[in-house]
Amino acid sequence: MTAVNGTAERGRSPAPLDSWLLERLACPRDRQPLQWQDGILCCPSGHRYPVVDGIPVMLIEEALPTHFMARYSLDHLSELIARQPQSDDDLLDFVRGSLTGTCGNLYRHARITADRLPIPDIRLPDVAGAPLLDVGCNWGRWCVSAARRGYRVVGIDPSLPAVLAARRVAARSGCAVHVIVGDGRHLPFRDGTFDVVFSYSVLQHFSPEDLRSCLADIRRVLVPGGQALVQMPNRFGLRNLLQQVRRGLRQARQFEVRYWRPSHLQRVFEHGIGPSTLETDGFFTLNAQRSDLDLLPMGAGLVVRLSEWLRAGSERLPWLRSLADSLYVRSSKVS
Numbered sequence: 001m002t003a004v005n006g007t008a009e010r011g012r013s014p015a016p017l018d019s020w021l022l023e024r025l026a027c028p029r030d031r032q033p034l035q036w037q038d039g040i041l042c043c044p045s046g047h048r049y050p051v052v053d054g055i056p057v058m059l060i061e062e063a064l065p066t067h068f069m070a071r072y073s074l075d076h077l078s079e080l081i082a083r084q085p086q087s088d089d090d091l092l093d094f095v096r097g098s099l100t101g102t103c104g105n106l107y108r109h110a111r112i113t114a115d116r117l118p119i120p121d122i123r124l125p126d127v128a129g130a131p132l133l134d135v136g137c138n139w140g141r142w143c144v145s146a147a148r149r150g151y152r153v154v155g156i157d158p159s160l161p162a163v164l165a166a167r168r169v170a171a172r173s174g175c176a177v178h179v180i181v182g183d184g185r186h187l188p189f190r191d192g193t194f195d196v197v198f199s200y201s202v203l204q205h206f207s208p209e210d211l212r213s214c215l216a217d218i219r220r221v222l223v224p225g226g227q228a229l230v231q232m233p234n235r236f237g238l239r240n241l242l243q244q245v246r247r248g249l250r251q252a253r254q255f256e257v258r259y260w261r262p263s264h265l266q267r268v269f270e271h272g273i274g275p276s277t278l279e280t281d282g283f284f285t286l287n288a289q290r291s292d293l294d295l296l297p298m299g300a301g302l303v304v305r306l307s308e309w310l311r312a313g314s315e316r317l318p319w320l321r322s323l324a325d326s327l328y329v330r331s332s333k334v335s
């Protein structure tokens, strides 16, 4: 790849990869083990993946990407590394530009600073040292949340700028997080690597075919008994119904959100990973986090409070879940 040669020409010596991570990486094309050779990861069949500024870039060039940033990242590796956030202001600019995509429209006017980013509360127990993969990690908010609970976190995203931001957010938060550029349908890890695979506001953008490929690969990289926790949108959610009407009730195109019937979601996840249950995440929004109330304008805060009130109600009145906009699918890999 030209970008690798470019890195070498500048005389930059990429940092060696963490040995724990290197032992668990695999070729995303054929899943063979990888060897580190002068800043490049190579598999026995000759597939090569650059490591830029210590970050493995494990995208498959010939695969039709799920997101345009995959192609952009591959084509501009050296330039993107050179332009990565160097200051807190640069980092804040990146996070602000990504907030509505990662956290939803409620966060459009969130009052964030480099010391007060909206790090959510991940719905997982504290488990010291258990490997967790965050698929579509973007700027790394869930990576930090999981790391604070004791997980050994790997974040993967097709966007190099996003994982560069995630690395910096994690470092500022005092968390050790590995980041990789890669594709959720072709996870570059050996079988049975992770205790938990998490994903939020990402697989909702995949076509049904891409979702099935991603779930099959999530199953592959989970240990037996491992768990996946994936956020997905409910077709019958009150706000989602409005969104579908606004879209003219047509089929989703490209990266638009796919709205799933809960029963269909459950079947697809059970077939892809294993026994699955649905849980309420939120109403009228994504990512309603009571812990972020200090960051949000009053109107958005009221929506968060209402969402949280309804979510608590849905635990006593399960039919309420059928009206929730955002659901979690919790799936177990049995064997």
Ligand SMILES: [Zn+2]
Pocket (backbone or CB within 6 Å): 027, 028, 029, 030, 031, 032, 043, 044, 045, 046, 047
């Ligand atoms: Zn290979």
